[in-house]
Amino acid sequence: MTYFPALLNIDYKKVVVVGGGNVAAQKVRALLPTKANIHIISPDLIAELASYVQEGRAIWHEKQFAPHDVDDAVLVFATTNSEAVNDAVEEATQHWQQFSRADMKGRVDFINPAVVRRGELILAVSTSGASPGYTRKLKAELEEQFDESYAQYIAFLKHCRQQINATLTDKAAKRKALQQTLCPEIFDWLQQGDVQQCEAFLQNLLNGEQST
Numbered sequence: 001m002t003y004f005p006a007l008l009n010i011d012y013k014k015v016v017v018v019g020g021g022n023v024a025a026q027k028v029r030a031l032l033p034t035k036a037n038i039h040i041i042s043p044d045l046i047a048e049l050a051s052y053v054q055e056g057r058a059i060w061h062e063k064q065f066a067p068h069d070v071d072d073a074v075l076v077f078a079t080t081n082s083e084a085v086n087d088a089v090e091e092a093t094q095h096w097q098q099f100s101r102a103d104m105k106g107r108v109d110f111i112n113p114a115v116v117r118r119g120e121l122i123l124a125v126s127t128s129g130a131s132p133g134y135t136r137k138l139k140a141e142l143e144e145q146f147d148e149s150y151a152q153y154i155a156f157l158k159h160c161r162q163q164i165n166a167t168l169t170d171k172a173a174k175r176k177a178l179q180q181t182l183c184p185e186i187f188d189w190l191q192q193g194d195v196q197q198c199e200a201f202l203q204n205l206l207n208g209e210q211s212t
């Protein structure tokens with residue numbers, strides 16, 4: 001299968017996860033940073049999922065799956081340990097609803113990458129299902145390579161881009177300035193906590209004075 005990678009906006013939309021085990025928890029964990037309305041359908045929950053429910057971050061329907069549970073959901077995850085139940089979830093899911101099946105046994109509209117988030121930076125890894133174990137290993141390597149400091153770095157690049165777009169009108173000057181924000185010094189200054197130096201650099205770009 002050749003998959004198409006995309007980043008979905010699922011804020012305020014209904015998402016249904018059928019199953020309350022470790023795999024369900026992996027899916028819910030990935031959904032939590034969004035503002036999706038997360039519904040879990042399962043007669044039981046592992047402790048991690050129970051804590052999300054207690055914190056009001058997901059809604060638990062303490063029951064066996066029934067077809068109407070997927071009504072109005074934009075994403076549906078079948079993560080139970082029963083092939084027959086996953087078949088029933090698949091059957092109930094309409095063609096316009098995106099369906100993910102953790103056992104890969106039938107219709108699969110999308111699969112889930114491993115995700116590393118650093119503020120607005122999203123690193124998503126997939127082997128298209130070839131080796132989930134390697135996907136996880138690669139994620140661990142990325143977590144080390146891209147530490148938490150990247151959140152601040154990306155936030156500063158965003159700030160620069162907003163300022164440049166709001167201040168410079170000439171297209172070529174804009175492009176040049178945006179390019180210059182990618183110089184390695186900005187990352188190093190932020191690492192050293194020298195935000196002033198970064199702001200001074202940006203001001204020079206906005207004044208058309210930066211030459212590096």
Ligand SMILES: C[C@@]1(CC(=O)O)C2=NC(=C\c3[nH]c(c(CCC(=O)O)c3CC(=O)O)Cc3[nH]c(c(CC(=O)O)c3CCC(=O)O)/C=C3\N/C(=C\2)[C@@H](CCC(=O)O)[C@]3(C)CC(=O)O)/[C@H]1CCC(=O)O
Nearest residue numbers: 026102104111112113114126127128129130131132133135
């Ligand atoms: C990335 C991650 C995200 C997530 O789960 O959301 C994810 N699997 C993770 C880990 C993982 N999964 C498995 C192992 C044990 C080692 C092994 O079996 O190799 C490990 C490793 C571990 O846990 O250490 C077992 C497994 N996985 C699938 C099957 C069914 C099959 O292949 O038939 C079986 C056999 C089940 C059985 O034996 O019955 C299927 C899928 N797993 C996927 C995603 C999709 C494609 C991933 C890709 O791009 O390659 C896909 C196709 C569908 C889907 O679930 O979307 C998550 C890392 C999360 C993180 O660390 O953040």
Ligand SMILES: NC(=O)c1ccc[n+]([C@@H]2O[C@H](COP(=O)([O-])OP(=O)(O)OC[C@H]3O[C@@H](n4cnc5c(N)ncnc54)[C@H](O)[C@@H]3O)[C@@H](O)[C@H]2O)c1
Nearest residue numbers: 019020021022023024041042064065079080081085102103
């Ligand atoms: N995609 C992946 O990363 C991955 C990894 C490992 C396993 N798997 C697959 O995912 C399946 C689930 O793994 P797990 O470790 O979470 O299993 P688990 O046994 O811990 O959890 C299964 C959950 O499904 C619930 N369930 C069973 N019947 C139900 C029903 N009728 N309605 C609602 N909920 C029901 C159970 O109560 C339980 O909460 C495995 O059997 C395997 O096929 C996928």
